[in-house]
Amino acid sequence: xxxxxxxxxVRNALLQALYVGSLAAMxxxxxxxxxxxxxxxxxxxxxxxxxxxxxxDVNFSLLPAxxxxxxxxxxxxxxxxxLFLGTxxxxxATIVGTIVGLARTSSNELAxxxxxxxxxxxxxxxxxxxxxxxxxxxxxxxxxxAAHEAFGMLLTSRGLYVxxxxxAGIAFxxxxxxxxxxxxxxxxxxxxxxxxxxxxxxxxxQLTAAATAxxxxxxxxxxxxxxxxxxxxxxxxxxxxxxxxxxxxxxxxALAIAIAIYGGSYIAEIVRGGFKAVGKxxxxxxxxxxxxxxxxxxxxxxxxxxxxxxxxxxxxYVWLMKATTMGIAVGFTDFFMIVALTINHxxxxxxxxxxxxxxxxxxxxxxxAVFNRINKAxxxxxxxxxx
Amino acid sequence: MEMVVVAPPAPSRLEDxxxxxxxxxxxxxxxxxxxxxxxxxxxxxxDWAVFSAVFTTTGGPEACQAAAGACWSVIAARWxxxxxxxxxxxxxxxxxxxxxxxxxxTVLSCIPAFWTGRRIALIWxxxxxxxxxxxxGGVLGLPYVGEEAWGGLAxxxxxxxxxxxxxxxxxxxxxxxxxxxxxxxxRTTGLIIDGVRSLPLISILFTFAVVLPFALPQxxxxxKLYRVILGSALFFSAYQAEIVRGGMQGVPAGQEEAAMALGMSYWQRIGRIVLPQAMRNALPxxxxxxxxxxxxxxxxxxxxxxxxxxxxxxxxxxGEWRFAYVEVYAFIAFIYFIFVxxxxxxxxxxxxxxxxxxx
Numbered sequence: 001x002x003x004x005x006x007x008x009x010v011r012n013a014l015l016q017a018l019y020v021g022s023l024a025a026m027x028x029x030x031x032x033x034x035x036x037x038x039x040x041x042x043x044x045x046x047x048x049x050x051x052x053x054x055x056x057d058v059n060f061s062l063l064p065a066x067x068x069x070x071x072x073x074x075x076x077x078x079x080x081x082x083l084f085l086g087t088x089x090x091x092x093a094t095i096v097g098t099i100v101g102l103a104r105t106s107s108n109e110l111a112x113x114x115x116x117x118x119x120x121x122x123x124x125x126x127x128x129x130x131x132x133x134x135x136x137x138x139x140x141x142x143x144x145x146a147a148h149e150a151f152g153m154l155l156t157s158r159g160l161y162v163x164x165x166x167x168a169g170i171a172f173x174x175x176x177x178x179x180x181x182x183x184x185x186x187x188x189x190x191x192x193x194x195x196x197x198x199x200x201x202x203x204x205x206q207l208t209a210a211a212t213a214x215x216x217x218x219x220x221x222x223x224x225x226x227x228x229x230x231x232x233x234x235x236x237x238x239x240x241x242x243x244x245x246x247x248x249x250x251x252x253x254a255l256a257i258a259i260a261i262y263g264g265s266y267i268a269e270i271v272r273g274g275f276k277a278v279g280k281x282x283x284x285x286x287x288x289x290x291x292x293x294x295x296x297x298x299x300x301x302x303x304x305x306x307x308x309x310x311x312x313x314x315x316x317y318v319w320l321m322k323a324t325t326m327g328i329a330v331g332f333t334d335f336f337m338i339v340a341l342t343i344n345h346x347x348x349x350x351x352x353x354x355x356x357x358x359x360x361x362x363x364x365x366x367x368x369a370v371f372n373r374i375n376k377a378x379x380x381x382x383x384x385x386x387x
Numbered sequence: 388m389e390m391v392v393v394a395p396p397a398p399s400r401l402e403d404x405x406x407x408x409x410x411x412x413x414x415x416x417x418x419x420x421x422x423x424x425x426x427x428x429x430x431x432x433x434d435w436a437v438f439s440a441v442f443t444t445t446g447g448p449e450a451c452q453a454a455a456g457a458c459w460s461v462i463a464a465r466w467x468x469x470x471x472x473x474x475x476x477x478x479x480x481x482x483x484x485x486x487x488x489x490x491x492x493t494v495l496s497c498i499p500a501f502w503t504g505r506r507i508a509l510i511w512x513x514x515x516x517x518x519x520x521x522x523x524g525g526v527l528g529l530p531y532v533g534e535e536a537w538g539g540l541a542x543x544x545x546x547x548x549x550x551x552x553x554x555x556x557x558x559x560x561x562x563x564x565x566x567x568x569x570x571x572x573x574r575t576t577g578l579i580i581d582g583v584r585s586l587p588l589i590s591i592l593f594t595f596a597v598v599l600p601f602a603l604p605q606x607x608x609x610x611k612l613y614r615v616i617l618g619s620a621l622f623f624s625a626y627q628a629e630i631v632r633g634g635m636q637g638v639p640a641g642q643e644e645a646a647m648a649l650g651m652s653y654w655q656r657i658g659r660i661v662l663p664q665a666m667r668n669a670l671p672x673x674x675x676x677x678x679x680x681x682x683x684x685x686x687x688x689x690x691x692x693x694x695x696x697x698x699x700x701x702x703x704x705x706g707e708w709r710f711a712y713v714e715v716y717a718f719i720a721f722i723y724f725i726f727v728x729x730x731x732x733x734x735x736x737x738x739x740x741x742x743x744x745x746x
Contacts, residue, residue: 016571019564023575034602103421108414109407110421124727125720126682128689129696133720136712322587329689336590340597349598356590357582364585 034350043347050075056345058333060249071342078338079359085252085334086321089259093320096260097267104268105275115268122265128326130262135254135330154235160248161235171224178217185209251332255324263320270316274309275301307378314371318364335359436717448707461711462718465702469718472538472693478530482541485521488514489544497733504658515548534612538693540722546616546684546694551677553620558627563657565632583625589686591618596690615687623680630676634669635661670741674734678727685723695719 004010035045050072057067061077062084103115122130141157142148148155153162165172186206235247278301286300287293327334333341339356343349408418439456443463451458462469471482492514496507522541525531537545564576583591595618600608608614638661646656666673688696696719702708703715 012569016569019572020575023579030602033604037601106417108417108421110418110425114421114425120728121724124682124724124731126685126696126723128685129716129720129723132696132700133713133716136716140710140712325587325589326686326689328589336587336593339590340593343597349601353594353598357586360586360590 031350038347038349041347045348045350047351049346049348049351052346054342054345056341058338059331060252060333071346074338074342075335075355075359078333078335079363081327081333082321082324082335082363085255085259085324085327085332088256089263089324090317090320092256092260093263093267096264098271100264100268101271101275104272119265119268122261123269125262127258127262127323128329130258131254131326131329134257135250138250138254157250158247159250160253162246162248163232163234164246165221165232166225167221168224171220175217175221175224178213178220182210182213182217185213249332251327251330254330255327255332258326259320259323263316263323266316267313270309270312271305273312274305277308278304307380310371310375310378314368314375317371318367321363321367322360448711452710457714457717458711459714461703461708461714465708465715466718468539468702469695469698469715470540472542472698473536474538474541475530475532475536478524478532481521481524481529481532482537482539485518486541486544488517488521489548492548504662511548511552515552518545518548534610537612539698540695542692543684543694546612546619546687546692547681549616550619550623550680550684553617554623554627554680557620557624558631559662561624561628562631562635565628566635580625580628583622584629588619588622588683589689591622592686592690594618611690612692615690615692619680619684619687622683623676626679627673627676630669630672631665633672634665634667637668638664667741671734671738674730674737678731678734681727681730682723695722 005014038045051070053068053070054074055067058065058074058077060081062080063073063077065074065077100115100118103111104119106112106115138159139157141155144154144156144158147161153160155161167175186209189202189206189209282300282304283296286296291299324334325336328337328340331337336356339352339359342352346352409415435456437456439454440459441451441454441456442459448458448460451460467476467479470486471479474482492510495501495510495514501507501510520526521529522537522545523532523534561576561580565573565580567573567576592615595614596611599614642660642664643656646660651659684694685696687694688700693701699715699719703712708715
């Protein structure tokens, strides 16, 4: 027996079995105790509850929701809300971060100072404090009767009311695609067109493409118009409440603003790091070849910096997605809040925790997969600089 | 022969300014825009926070609400609840002393002379012990105050310190286990680390605070505060383990092989050769992790603790100060800013200092 223990291989196998076994035993014991405790409260384990109706309502949902809907539908609503908030926050944070990051790398001292102050202040204040602050600020706005008004939008303590066009949903989405095409097409043409083409001709082609896309969007909008209604539905006061337009609830705006500002300060640092990683020689070489400063930026600095940024940016995006769980602090029904509410109402603790883990794993893995694809697609071939 | 060195004339101040800010029309435009934004913000902020602000409590909330600027009287009236929460009024000096002991402990552990495993452990053990005795009392003639009465900044600091105190050794254990040659041990540990890292902290805190009591026998449940601290320590250690592992990968393999050739045991190799160098490599990232976890202590407000954010909500949430939420949040933000900014500045300083040492 003792000689068996002296054998390295046997000892290693025993050690591993002991480690994995004790961890598994711990988890198993917890699950057993939890099942017994829950059974005492009359809760049967299993996923049957997913098809029962919830009996409670959510305050924000992109999908139709009533208290009669089953739990699985509510989980879906939660995931859609999380993804919607996450994507909105992510896009806004990227815009803020790019502007501040460019200011931080600019050759102008004052712009650098401004960017640095922004990053120093907003990075060092916890996100949840910023969420609370914006939420308090928005809910302390005037009531609908004394609303702030600007560009047809109404800013009240019940949220932001924006005008929406009276257009069928599909047509509206198609029109948005058209507008995106109007911006993207000229850029794409600019990239593919040959430099030997005369400048005027190139710009002409770009402008025509943009105009065509915009015109298509306008025609789609006109075709998809709902009959007998004004083209744009403006919010307006009716009695004590506001009618018309679309309401963006304060919970959502507070979270989106806070994530944009806080996330923006982190992304600014990533942008700065990416630009710093571009070798000075590359830029000098481009300048000495006679490229204009703008072309040096778009053809040399930006592409190289993007490649350096992307892996870190992917991590930051995953983090931002997870930050949407702060929704519970102000009552935004994101995935995590639905999970917490479900545990409170149905008591199916173990199953719901499992769903929570699976949901976040799925979100994280799919984000990582998307970014790995992008990373591979834009990686530089050859042996100079690997992204 | 005499050499005459003629230095170019020093540029006048005006020319210097012109060169720095108005070299080209584009630069001039950028400078002007930045200057306008800065002047606008600074003026608005100063006007709000200083010139039109009310500092005294004499007029009461009504006079304060009428003022155009900030109402700092809410801080003057409610600072005790923000800093100490619901701690008994007569005993709040203990809470203040406990905060000071934590701050002193942190400052001491930033001094390189204390950077040996034993000294750091001693400082943190002593600091946390002092905090605990001061806050809890029951000995040395101090009246007993239970954890449920702790709150405000003091509670925030306690959660942060205990998270680090439990999380750091745990992180080193996890990193060593993940680095192990035994495939099942390293894989299982990797699974734990990656699993924890893929979850949001709030969900872990929620699980430990609300769900875990179902899954533990009665005698193991403990106080909710300590369960939440354990959850936050687990989260911290999963991230810190990866940082420590990164630091270990930076130690050349020859170092460990040489130690092995000298006949050192595993623990001698780890304790005397690998870890000291790994910690040095990992120091900047570690400080960064401390900064992040200090900010993340604020999340415990969601599972119902009366830390500084919740006590801030309470400070303006009741009665006559309802309008003064901006001032309260600004005050709390300022407190966080002082702690987090100085820690991150220290991290940046360390990074520069260590870059000098690279040869």
